Amino acid sequence: MNYIIPQSELKVVGTRPVRPDGVDKVTGRATFGADMTLAGMIWGKMLRSPHAHARIVAIDTSRALALPGVRAVVTAADFPDIASEEAFVGEGPMNFRDLSRNCLARDKVLYEGHAVAAVAAASQSVAEAALDLIDVTYEVLPHVIDVEAAMAAGAPILHEDMFTVGIEPKPTKPSNIAKRVAFAKGDAEAGFREADVIVEGRYTTQPVHQAYIEPHACLAQVAADGQAHIYSSTQGQFMVRAYCAKVLGWEIADIRSYPMEIGGGFGGKTLVYLEPVALALARKAGRPVKMVMTREEVFRASGPTSGAVIEVKIGARRDGSIVAAREVLKYQAGAFAGSPIGPGCMCGFAMYDLPNVDVVGYDVVSNRPKVAAYRAPGAPITSFAVESAMDDLARKLKIDPLALREMNGARDGSKTHYGVTHRDIGFLATLEAARSHPHYSAPLKPGQGRGVACGFWFNIGGESSGAVHVNEDGSISVVSGNPDIGGSRASMAMMAAEVLGVPIEHVRPIVGDTASIGFSHLTGGSRVTFATGMAVTQAAERVVDQLKQRAAQIWEIPAEAVEWKDGKAYPAGLNAGAFEPLSLAQIALKAGRTGGPISSEVTLNAQGAGPGFGCHICDVEVDSETGHVKILRYTAVQDVGKAIHPSYVEGQIQGGAAQGIGWALNEEYIYDKDGKMENAGFLDYRVPVASDLPLIEAVMVEVPNPRHPFGVRGVGEVPIVPPMAAVANAIRAATGLRMPDLPISPPKLRAALDAASGAKAA
Amino acid sequence: MSKHHVTTTINGEETEFLCETQETLLDVLRNTLNLTGSKEGCASGDCGACSVIADGTLVCSCLMLGVEAEGKTITTVEGIADGETLHPVQRQFLEHAALQCGFCTPGFIVATKALLDANPDPTEEEARYWLAGNLCRCTGYDKIIRAVMDAAAEMRGEARAA
Known part of the structure; x- marks a missing residue:
């Protein structure tokens, strides 16, 4: 079916309900990677290379193993030396041999921090002490x-x-x-x-x-x-x-x-x-x-x-x-x-x-x-x-x-x-929305500058699984195979609720483990709301078909003579009005007697991900004394296809823009002459903080993707593409300087400003 | 290695625990008391994901030793809601979709409560500077700031601000 219809005809999709996993996340109950515990659990720690490039001559773990509390030590010798083999993971090529050697170095360490050995011990402090007792002999190589x-x-x-x-x-x-x-x-x-x-x-x-x-x-x-x-x-x-x-x-x-x-x-x-x-x-x-x-x-x-x-x-x-x-x-x-x-x-x-x-x-x-x-x-x-x-x-x-x-x-x-x-792209519509946005023509003060830049991303589809289960009381469980990284459980539940015609509150989405749901490609490539959303939508449609068939069975009329509307089965055609409508809960109650559980799992390989385009407008003010760039106003326009939950689409756009601003102005890896990273912490690797940014206006242009039942395009990646040039172009407008080297950090910009004014004076 | 015995009050309950000398309050909260709502993002006081309120002061629990909790009153993210009733800050974060992955959220909730306890009527700029010690990589802070301003307005008994 196709749900690319006016917003006024949609009941759930396009609205802004509280996300289903929200309460757990504002109360501290949500269980993240480090929050799990099992009975008898011990702690593992990794020994890492202090050298940028070195041959591993020998690893002696005997002193570490002798430390009380140490339970195990592993090195590359505990793993098979696997052959070169390409694996495709969605956002880039991956070679299993490299992956293995990145997890634990074999023969050579190739960067400072490269894992060399690991230890498991009764406590974190014992594990750390044991790392110091692993003796690695290196032959340092030029890097x-x-x-x-x-x-x-x-x-x-x-x-x-x-x-x-x-x-x-x-x-x-x-x-x-x-x-x-x-x-x-x-x-x-x-x-x-x-x-x-x-x-x-x-x-x-x-x-x-x-x-x-x-x-x-x-x-x-x-x-x-x-x-x-x-x-x-x-x-x-x-x-x-x-x-x-x-x-x-x-x-x-x-x-x-x-x-x-x-x-x-x-x-x-x-x-x-x-x-x-x-x-x-x-x-x-x-x-x-x-x-x-x-x-x-x-x-x-x-x-x-x-x-x-x-x-x-x-x-x-x-x-x-x-x-x-x-x-x-x-x-x-x-x-x-x-x-x-x-x-x-x-x-x-x-x-x-x-x-x-x-x-x-x-x-x-x-x-x-x-x-x-x-x-x-x-x-x-x-x-x-x-x-x-x-x-x-x-x-x-x-x-x-x-x-x-x-x-x-x-x-x-x-x-x-x-x-x-x-095909069916929204670039020109995005540009038009940017051009007609009040930001683009708002006056600027002296010393301020405005820049614009655009961005493109393919977006992908791929293998996805989604299941919709009707529970005994008529409530709905939705299972997907994709970790929810930015609110996708909400969008899965919303699409299912829309198809089933039930309120979002009756739909509980979960992310299944590998034994609970069919194979799904990872969460990446802006694919989940598109591809896994397609699987969930189809599963919900199959559930509706089953519900209609069960109602037909209860009424003893043909399934074609049943209509599904607002979460209820209605007799239609010649039978219209002949029976009281049956709610989802009423049908669920009788599921055991009408053929068993009502559920559907759809696995598919989604094709037709629509590419996305963005256009960002950025105003800056440059402090000529310090070289500091202040972002005064930021507007990010993007073709989003169809926003299932507009707040989380805006959130993707705002978050991507903020990351891009960090990339433009602050963030970088700094190395010393020995090839060691000098700023491996949030104090010296400075990501944008709240006081660095203004409100970021996200403008959603909806050019539906005809190959998705709701018109969805991926939205998560496009917004990080334009910001660096948008910021650099704004700095160009404010100062007359083209800054071609990122990040445009205060010392760099100040040096460029000084050089320019020196050149002018001379 | 002998452990220290510490008596403290956490989220209104008198709590005793044993800890090693070098263990941080964050280690104790997470690994000994199973209060895993406070998160470790950096262990150096730069990200704010472990924010707690200790005797009325907002602190990074990764920068405080477990033994320093002796005799103090600690509020963690688990103690912000009143039973099943969410605090206005928590509710506004939900209504504004002011979280994506949710990992920094406990720290922001605690830091915002501390802000509004100290300053019930902050300007947007004051809110941004107060929260500059809490890193969020997902949201660009836009919806967080809106949630904070609306929570402040709600707690002052006003209608919506932002």
């Missing part, structure tokens, strides 16, 4: 941190068996460049020859961490027969199960994985760090083992996303029509291949209908933690560069920056440089 330094000839090589993929003929020497990718459309060289105006720039971004407030945590239990339970904070319980099975060499069916409440992920909890190690410790110790990362470990050994160097060149005719665009991207992958270079190459120009495009990207390893997905992986980096260049182009052409984007904007039928043709 490389910077992406271009890692690409240079003579750079220290991380992996002797890494030969750049995507170059013909196949290289004969190992390299830190894992992969070269290229996309082309038309003839960029010829296009540039037609250009009246050309803008060029070189941009850099720093790695930033997802910085979820909840550190990674899990609790593992393994019975004598090998049956294992793993409770963890994760974006995918099925992912945890599959990855643990692979890394440990166990059967998937022997592991039951329970998703705990997750305290933020943003892509950073789409892989495992602790879980296989905790399971190995639990098996060895014969006791349940809890492992929780410290914040310092989170920074040094999990996440972040890539830092990058991007070169952009755009050529246009005097009327503003772009004739050619070129981009070269170098993305850091961290210690193992797998930066989001693919999306990086695609997303920068995906918003525009361009005749000639040439994009080349490099995936580069260096001695940093392995990158993890971070909200629209790869897109914010490329868009910072492209949207900054678009701003320069608008200035050079003396065209309004939104008009320039509108003129060249992708519309239905526009073919991208990576081969996909856009």
Whole structure:
């Protein structure tokens, strides 16, 4: 069925009920990863490399094992040495061999913080003391941190068996460049020859961490027969199960994985760090083992996303029509291949209908933690560069920056440089909403500046399961296979309630463990409300069919002669008015006598995720004395398809914008000369705090996605794409300075302001 | 290693516990008393997820030793509601959808209660600076600030403010 109908005809979808898991979360009852306890539980801790790059000569655990209270120690020797094998996890490629070696280093440590050994002991303090008693002999090797330094000839090589993929003929020497990718459309060289105006720039971004407030945590239990339970904070319980099975060499069916409440992920909890190690410790110790990362470990050994160097060149005719665009991207992958270079190459120009495009990207390893997905992986980096260049182009052409984007904007039928043709997209509607928003024409004071920038993300669908159960009293249970990271339980319950015609209060949504619901791809790619929502909607529809059939049975009329309306069965057609309507509760009561329990589980592989577009408007004021940038006003416009629960859609937009503002102004990994991170804590790695930000106005443009029953598009990732360029463009407007290097931190901006005024004076 | 015996009042109940010297109040709350509503986000006083009120003062329980709780009156997130009746701050957080993952929420609830106990009529800027010690990575603070302002108005007996 299709529910893409006016809001006035919807009863639940599009309203703003209190989320079903809300009370637990404001009272402290919700159980997150570190909150679980089991009888006999002991504590696991990880020993980590103090070196950026070193060979592991020997590990001696005997002194640690001799410490009273220590129950088990594991190293890579306790795990199978698995072969290279690609696994696709939704937001980026993953190689099981790399994953295993990231969980516990084998032969070499590749970054400061790389896990080397783990210990389980009766208390946290004993476990910590035991770490000091593990003797690791290292042979320290030269290291490389910077992406271009890692690409240079003579750079220290991380992996002797890494030969750049995507170059013909196949290289004969190992390299830190894992992969070269290229996309082309038309003839960029010829296009540039037609250009009246050309803008060029070189941009850099720093790695930033997802910085979820909840550190990674899990609790593992393994019975004598090998049956294992793993409770963890994760974006995918099925992912945890599959990855643990692979890394440990166990059967998937022997592991039951329970998703705990997750305290933020943003892509950073789409892989495992602790879980296989905790399971190995639990098996060895014969006791349940809890492992929780410290914040310092989170920074040094999990996440972040890539830092990058991007070169952009755009050529246009005097009327503003772009004739050619070129981009070269170098993305850091961290210690193992797998930066989001693919999306990086695609997303920068995906918003525009361009005749000639040439994009080349490099995936580069260096001695940093392995990158993890971070909200629209790869897109914010490329868009910072492209949207900054678009701003320069608008200035050079003396065209309004939104008009320039509108003129060249992708519309239905526009073919991208990576081969996909856009259908049913809302980019132009988004631009129009931004242009007509009062913010865009509000007056500014001297010293203030306004910037705009846009962003694109594909959004994905994928394998999902949802079940709807009618309970004996007519109340409804909805089970999904996706951890609820930002309110998805509410949207699942709302879609089910809408289809069933019952009040939301009668619908209780839960997130099932791996034995309670069919396989579901992890929570990521902005897929859950779209794909899992589709499964839940279909399950609810099948339940309605069953309810109608049961009513028909009770009335002894054909099922086709029953109508379902407002949570009740009505006799229809010739039988209209012949019987009193039957409520859901009345039918449920008789379920045992009319064929058994009423429920449905739908598993599907959802296709047709509609891409999303955003346009952000940012006003800033720059303190020329300190270089501090104050965000005065921020408006984020986005095509959201259909907002199931508008408050949580707004929340995604506001939260994404805030993360992008942090990326633009403050956040970065800082290394010393030995390749050690200098700011592994929230004091020195500064995420935005409440006093850094204004209210963020989220404007939802609803261009329904025709391939979802309610018109849903993913919304969670698009909003982190535009902010860095929106902020940089606002700073450009306020100061006249193009700041191409992130973050635009106070010392950097102050130095640029000083240099500019010095140049003026001279 | 001998443990210390501590007598304190937590959420209105006299409570005794044993703790190691180096254990923080947060460790004791979570691991000894099973009050896991207070969260550990950093263990360095930077994120506020472990906020509690100790003798009327808002503190990060990760920066206070368990032994320092001796004789004090501690309120944790578990003690904010009155039985089954939510505190106005909790209710406004729900109505404004001022949480996404919910991990920072206990700290914000406690910190907001402390704010409104001290200043029943804060400006938006005062609220933002008071809460600058509580990190939220999900919401961008917009809905949190609206919830705080409306909770303040409700507690003053006014209609909606924001």
